[in-house]
Amino acid sequence: GDSVTQMEGPVTLSEEAFLTINCTYTATGYPSLFWYVQYPGEGLQLLLKATKADDKGSNKGFEATYRKETTSFHLEKGSVQVSDSAVYFCALTLNTGFQKLVFGTGTRLLVSP
Amino acid sequence: DAGVIQSPRHEVTEMGQEVTLRCKPISGHDYLFWYRQTMMRGLELLIYFNNNVPIDDSGMPEDRFSAKMPNASFSTLKIQPSEPRDSAVYFCASSQNSVSNQPQHFGDGTRLSIL
Numbered sequence: 001g002d003s004v005t006q007m008e009g010p011v012t013l014s015e016e017a018f019l020t021i022n023c024t025y026t027a028t029g030y031p032s033l034f035w036y037v038q039y040p041g042e043g044l045q046l047l048l049k050a051t052k053a054d055d056k057g058s059n060k061g062f063e064a065t066y067r068k069e070t071t072s073f074h075l076e077k078g079s080v081q082v083s084d085s086a087v088y089f090c091a092l093t094l095n096t097g098f099q100k101l102v103f104g105t106g107t108r109l110l111v112s113p
Numbered sequence: 114d115a116g117v118i119q120s121p122r123h124e125v126t127e128m129g130q131e132v133t134l135r136c137k138p139i140s141g142h143d144y145l146f147w148y149r150q151t152m153m154r155g156l157e158l159l160i161y162f163n164n165n166v167p168i169d170d171s172g173m174p175e176d177r178f179s180a181k182m183p184n185a186s187f188s189t190l191k192i193q194p195s196e197p198r199d200s201a202v203y204f205c206a207s208s209q210n211s212v213s214n215q216p217q218h219f220g221d222g223t224r225l226s227i228l
Contacts, residue, residue: 034216043117043204043219044156089156100169101146101217105155 002027004090006104013080013111021075021107023064023090031092033057033066033073034101038087047075047088080111115139117220119205125226131193134223137186138207146217147180147190148204156204162188195227 007022025031032051036044048057053068062077073090090104118137126132138145146161160170165182173180177196182188192199202224206217 041221043206043221044217045219046216049216100158100161103156 002031002092002094002102004092004102004104006088006090006107009087009106009108011107011109013109015082015111015113016079017111019075019077019080019084019109021088021090021109023073023075023104025071025073025090025092027071027092027094029094030068031094033064034091034093035062035064035073035075036089036091036103038089038106040086044089080109082111082113085109085111117205117207117218119203119220119223121223122221123224123226125228126195127228128196129194130227131191132195132199132225132227134190134203134205134225136188136190136205136220138188138205139209139218140186142207142209142218144208144210144217145182145188146206146208147188148206148219150202150204150222151200159190197227200225200227 003026005024034049035047037047038044047062048059050057050066053066056065064073064075066073087106087108089106091101093101120135144163147159149157149159157172159172160180161168162182178192180190202222204219204222206219208217209215
Protein backbone atom coordinates (compact mmCIF):
# COMPACT_ATOMS: atom_id res chain seq x y z
CA GLY A 1 0.00 0.00 0.00
CA ASP A 2 0.87 3.66 -0.09
CA SER A 3 3.24 4.74 2.66
CA VAL A 4 5.69 7.38 3.82
CA THR A 5 8.91 6.67 5.70
CA GLN A 6 10.71 9.33 7.71
CA MET A 7 13.97 9.29 9.58
CA GLU A 8 13.77 8.55 13.25
CA GLY A 9 14.08 11.43 15.64
CA PRO A 10 14.82 13.36 17.59
CA VAL A 11 17.14 15.43 15.46
CA THR A 12 19.17 17.68 17.74
CA LEU A 13 20.97 20.68 16.26
CA SER A 14 22.55 23.91 17.37
CA GLU A 15 21.17 27.18 16.12
CA GLU A 16 22.32 28.10 12.59
CA ALA A 17 23.13 24.47 11.71
CA PHE A 18 22.02 22.89 8.44
CA LEU A 19 18.96 20.66 8.62
CA THR A 20 17.99 17.64 6.57
CA ILE A 21 15.05 15.39 7.41
CA ASN A 22 14.76 12.44 5.07
CA CYS A 23 11.45 11.29 3.62
CA THR A 24 10.80 8.54 1.10
CA TYR A 25 7.49 7.31 -0.19
CA THR A 26 5.80 4.35 -1.82
CA ALA A 27 2.78 5.04 -3.99
CA THR A 28 0.95 3.30 -6.79
CA GLY A 29 0.32 6.50 -8.72
CA TYR A 30 1.81 9.97 -8.88
CA PRO A 31 1.24 11.56 -5.51
CA SER A 32 1.31 15.11 -4.30
CA LEU A 33 3.81 15.52 -1.44
CA PHE A 34 3.62 17.69 1.65
CA TRP A 35 5.54 18.67 4.73
CA TYR A 36 3.48 19.60 7.76
CA VAL A 37 4.84 21.04 11.02
CA GLN A 38 3.39 20.64 14.49
CA TYR A 39 4.44 23.04 17.24
CA PRO A 40 3.88 22.01 20.86
CA GLY A 41 0.22 22.05 21.84
CA GLU A 42 -0.97 22.88 18.35
CA GLY A 43 -2.37 21.14 15.31
CA LEU A 44 -0.48 20.45 12.12
CA GLN A 45 0.23 23.30 9.73
CA LEU A 46 1.15 22.99 6.09
CA LEU A 47 4.80 23.97 5.64
CA LEU A 48 5.26 23.32 1.92
CA LYS A 49 4.08 21.10 -0.91
CA ALA A 50 5.03 19.82 -4.37
CA THR A 51 2.60 18.32 -6.84
CA LYS A 52 4.78 16.84 -9.56
CA ALA A 53 8.26 15.51 -10.21
CA ASP A 54 11.11 18.04 -9.91
CA ASP A 55 8.87 20.61 -8.24
CA LYS A 56 10.49 22.41 -5.32
CA GLY A 57 8.32 23.51 -2.44
CA SER A 58 9.62 26.28 -0.20
CA ASN A 59 8.45 28.30 2.78
CA LYS A 60 10.06 30.07 5.74
CA GLY A 61 13.54 29.06 4.59
CA PHE A 62 12.60 25.37 4.29
CA GLU A 63 12.82 23.58 0.94
CA ALA A 64 12.02 20.14 -0.42
CA THR A 65 12.32 18.80 -3.96
CA TYR A 66 10.06 16.08 -5.38
CA ARG A 67 12.42 13.40 -6.67
CA LYS A 68 10.54 10.77 -8.60
CA GLU A 69 13.63 8.72 -9.45
CA THR A 70 14.49 8.23 -5.78
CA THR A 71 10.89 8.52 -4.50
CA SER A 72 12.07 11.10 -2.00
CA PHE A 73 11.03 14.49 -0.62
CA HIS A 74 13.73 15.46 1.86
CA LEU A 75 13.25 18.60 3.93
CA GLU A 76 16.17 21.04 4.20
CA LYS A 77 16.94 24.35 5.82
CA GLY A 78 20.23 26.17 5.64
CA SER A 79 20.22 27.72 9.10
CA VAL A 80 17.80 26.55 11.79
CA GLN A 81 16.49 28.66 14.64
CA VAL A 82 15.33 27.72 18.11
CA SER A 83 11.81 28.58 16.96
CA ASP A 84 11.98 25.76 14.39
CA SER A 85 11.83 23.18 17.18
CA ALA A 86 8.75 21.12 16.36
CA VAL A 87 7.64 17.81 14.90
CA TYR A 88 7.78 17.56 11.12
CA PHE A 89 5.52 15.22 9.15
CA CYS A 90 6.00 14.15 5.57
CA ALA A 91 2.76 13.17 3.81
CA LEU A 92 1.29 12.30 0.44
CA THR A 93 -2.05 12.26 -1.31
CA LEU A 94 -2.76 10.29 -4.41
CA ASN A 95 -4.05 12.25 -7.37
CA THR A 96 -7.25 10.27 -7.50
CA GLY A 97 -9.61 13.05 -6.57
CA PHE A 98 -9.75 12.00 -2.93
CA GLN A 99 -8.21 14.00 -0.15
CA LYS A 100 -6.89 11.23 2.03
CA LEU A 101 -3.46 12.09 3.42
CA VAL A 102 -0.95 9.36 4.23
CA PHE A 103 1.43 10.59 6.94
CA GLY A 104 4.86 9.51 8.03
CA THR A 105 5.51 8.96 11.72
CA GLY A 106 6.94 12.42 12.26
CA THR A 107 10.44 13.61 13.14
CA ARG A 108 11.04 15.75 16.20
CA LEU A 109 13.54 18.58 15.74
CA LEU A 110 15.20 20.14 18.77
CA VAL A 111 17.28 23.27 18.20
CA SER A 112 19.40 24.60 21.03
CA PRO A 113 20.80 28.14 21.31
CA ASP B 114 -9.52 34.24 9.16
CA ALA B 115 -11.11 31.77 11.54
CA GLY B 116 -9.42 28.41 11.34
CA VAL B 117 -10.79 25.03 12.29
CA ILE B 118 -12.25 25.29 15.77
CA GLN B 119 -12.34 22.33 18.13
CA SER B 120 -13.87 22.01 21.54
CA PRO B 121 -13.13 21.25 24.24
CA ARG B 122 -9.34 21.68 24.22
CA HIS B 123 -8.97 19.29 27.11
CA GLU B 124 -11.28 16.60 28.43
CA VAL B 125 -10.72 14.38 31.42
CA THR B 126 -13.34 11.81 32.27
CA GLU B 127 -13.75 8.41 33.82
CA MET B 128 -13.97 5.24 31.82
CA GLY B 129 -17.45 4.26 30.80
CA GLN B 130 -18.57 7.84 30.30
CA GLU B 131 -19.72 9.22 26.98
CA VAL B 132 -17.37 11.72 25.37
CA THR B 133 -18.34 14.15 22.61
CA LEU B 134 -15.76 16.11 20.67
CA ARG B 135 -16.83 18.99 18.48
CA CYS B 136 -15.47 20.61 15.35
CA LYS B 137 -16.32 23.64 13.27
CA PRO B 138 -14.57 23.51 9.88
CA ILE B 139 -13.45 26.49 7.87
CA SER B 140 -16.38 28.03 6.03
CA GLY B 141 -16.58 26.87 2.44
CA HIS B 142 -14.53 23.73 2.96
CA ASP B 143 -16.16 20.61 1.55
CA TYR B 144 -14.08 17.97 3.32
CA LEU B 145 -13.81 17.26 7.03
CA PHE B 146 -11.44 14.78 8.64
CA TRP B 147 -11.09 13.34 12.14
CA TYR B 148 -7.65 12.11 13.24
CA ARG B 149 -6.28 10.55 16.40
CA GLN B 150 -2.69 11.06 17.52
CA THR B 151 -0.87 8.88 20.05
CA MET B 152 2.77 8.23 20.81
CA MET B 153 2.43 4.57 19.95
CA ARG B 154 0.47 4.78 16.69
CA GLY B 155 1.22 8.27 15.45
CA LEU B 156 -1.42 10.11 13.43
CA GLU B 157 -4.36 7.97 12.32
CA LEU B 158 -7.24 8.99 10.08
CA LEU B 159 -10.49 7.88 11.69
CA ILE B 160 -13.13 9.11 9.25
CA TYR B 161 -13.71 11.77 6.64
CA PHE B 162 -16.75 13.50 5.19
CA ASN B 163 -17.44 15.14 1.85
CA ASN B 164 -20.36 17.58 1.76
CA ASN B 165 -21.51 16.25 5.13
CA VAL B 166 -21.59 12.64 3.93
CA PRO B 167 -19.22 10.06 5.48
CA ILE B 168 -16.95 8.75 2.74
CA ASP B 169 -14.47 6.50 4.52
CA ASP B 170 -14.84 5.33 8.11
CA SER B 171 -12.44 2.41 7.86
CA GLY B 172 -10.18 3.99 10.46
CA MET B 173 -12.81 4.10 13.17
CA PRO B 174 -11.42 1.67 15.73
CA GLU B 175 -14.64 0.04 16.87
CA ASP B 176 -18.36 0.50 17.33
CA ARG B 177 -17.84 2.61 20.41
CA PHE B 178 -16.78 5.42 18.06
CA SER B 179 -19.26 7.34 15.94
CA ALA B 180 -19.08 10.56 13.96
CA LYS B 181 -21.71 12.81 12.50
CA MET B 182 -21.84 15.92 10.39
CA PRO B 183 -25.39 17.31 10.56
CA ASN B 184 -24.50 20.41 8.55
CA ALA B 185 -21.59 22.05 6.75
CA SER B 186 -20.41 23.93 9.82
CA PHE B 187 -20.44 21.29 12.53
CA SER B 188 -19.23 17.78 13.23
CA THR B 189 -19.03 15.57 16.30
CA LEU B 190 -16.98 12.56 17.25
CA LYS B 191 -18.52 10.51 20.01
CA ILE B 192 -17.05 7.72 22.11
CA GLN B 193 -19.49 5.64 24.15
CA PRO B 194 -18.46 4.03 26.42
CA SER B 195 -14.98 5.47 26.73
CA GLU B 196 -11.96 3.39 27.76
CA PRO B 197 -8.47 4.39 28.98
CA ARG B 198 -6.93 3.28 25.68
CA ASP B 199 -8.94 6.01 23.93
CA SER B 200 -6.72 8.60 25.60
CA ALA B 201 -5.12 10.60 22.78
CA VAL B 202 -5.19 13.94 21.02
CA TYR B 203 -8.02 14.12 18.51
CA PHE B 204 -7.70 16.49 15.58
CA CYS B 205 -10.26 17.77 13.16
CA ALA B 206 -9.16 19.09 9.76
CA SER B 207 -10.91 20.53 6.74
CA SER B 208 -10.00 21.19 3.14
CA GLN B 209 -11.47 23.14 0.31
CA ASN B 210 -12.25 20.73 -2.51
CA SER B 211 -11.46 17.44 -4.08
CA VAL B 212 -8.27 18.51 -5.79
CA SER B 213 -5.75 16.33 -4.04
CA ASN B 214 -3.01 18.93 -3.77
CA GLN B 215 -5.11 21.22 -1.61
CA PRO B 216 -3.84 21.24 1.98
CA GLN B 217 -5.79 20.19 4.99
CA HIS B 218 -6.19 22.78 7.73
CA PHE B 219 -6.02 21.39 11.24
CA GLY B 220 -7.58 22.53 14.48
CA ASP B 221 -5.55 22.68 17.68
CA GLY B 222 -6.94 19.36 18.86
CA THR B 223 -8.74 17.97 21.88
CA ARG B 224 -6.52 16.26 24.43
CA LEU B 225 -8.61 13.44 25.86
CA SER B 226 -7.71 11.58 29.02
CA ILE B 227 -9.81 8.64 30.14
CA LEU B 228 -9.12 7.61 33.72
